[in-house]
Amino acid sequence: MSKIILFNKPFNVLSQFTDAGTAGSTRKTLSEFIDVPEVYAAGRLDKDSEGLLVLTDDGRLQHRISEPKHKTPKTYWVHVEGEPTSEAIKALREGLKLKDGMTAPAEVKQIDEPADLWPRDPPVRFRKTVADSWLEITITEGRNRQVRRMTAAAGYPTLRLIRYRVGDWTIDGIANGEWKEA
Numbered sequence: 001m002s003k004i005i006l007f008n009k010p011f012n013v014l015s016q017f018t019d020a021g022t023a024g025s026t027r028k029t030l031s032e033f034i035d036v037p038e039v040y041a042a043g044r045l046d047k048d049s050e051g052l053l054v055l056t057d058d059g060r061l062q063h064r065i066s067e068p069k070h071k072t073p074k075t076y077w078v079h080v081e082g083e084p085t086s087e088a089i090k091a092l093r094e095g096l097k098l099k100d101g102m103t104a105p106a107e108v109k110q111i112d113e114p115a116d117l118w119p120r121d122p123p124v125r126f127r128k129t130v131a132d133s134w135l136e137i138t139i140t141e142g143r144n145r146q147v148r149r150m151t152a153a154a155g156y157p158t159l160r161l162i163r164y165r166v167g168d169w170t171i172d173g174i175a176n177g178e179w180k181e182a
Helices: 059-066 086-094 146-153
Strands: 004-009 050-056 074-081 107-111 132-139 158-166 179-181
Touching: 050 059, 074 146, 086 107, 086 132, 086 146, 132 146, 132 158, 146 158
Parallel strands: 050 158
Antiparallel strands: 004 050, 004 179, 074 132, 074 158, 107 132
16 A cells, blocks of 8 residues: 655755755755655655645656646645736636746635744745735646746745645645644
8 A cells, every 4th residue: 555645844845855955965855854764755846835745655646646747736825925916816817928838727816824824934024015915826737836937927926835735635734844644
C-alpha cells in the first residue's frame, strides 16, 4: 500500500530533502520536518510559498499529481496587493497571456483572510497606502510560479501564497510545519 504524507510547508523551506545549492548553504529542507524514508514530493512548491505539499512513495501517484496533462486541481489562497477589479477577476478566470503562453481558465473568487491562518516568518511587508485582499484561485496546470505570474499580469502582485488543496487533500487540521499520513 502506498504511503501518502500531507505536509503544511512553511515559508522559506525547499520542497526537497537535500539542498543541492551553493556549498555551505543553510536553506531549510524537508528533512528538517519529515523523517519518513522513501517518500518524495509530488510536484513542487516554491520556497517562498507555503501550504500543502503531498509526498508519496508511489511513482504513479506522484506522476499523476505533478503532470499537467492529468489536470489535478490545486487551490491557492493568494494574498494580493490591491483590491482586484471585476475585470481583473474575469481575466484570471478566462486565462491570461504570460510569456510562456495563455493560461487555462481558473476558478477565482475573492475571500476573507482565511480563519486560523498562522503568522508568516518573516511577516509580509505591507504598504500603508495600498490596500490588500485575498483570492482563492484553483488551477489545473502548474507552470513555474504560475499563480504569482497570473496575479502580477492582472495588476495585483502576490504578497503571500498558500496552497490549500491538491486534488481531494487539504491542509485542514495540519499546523504549519507539521504533517500527517493520508
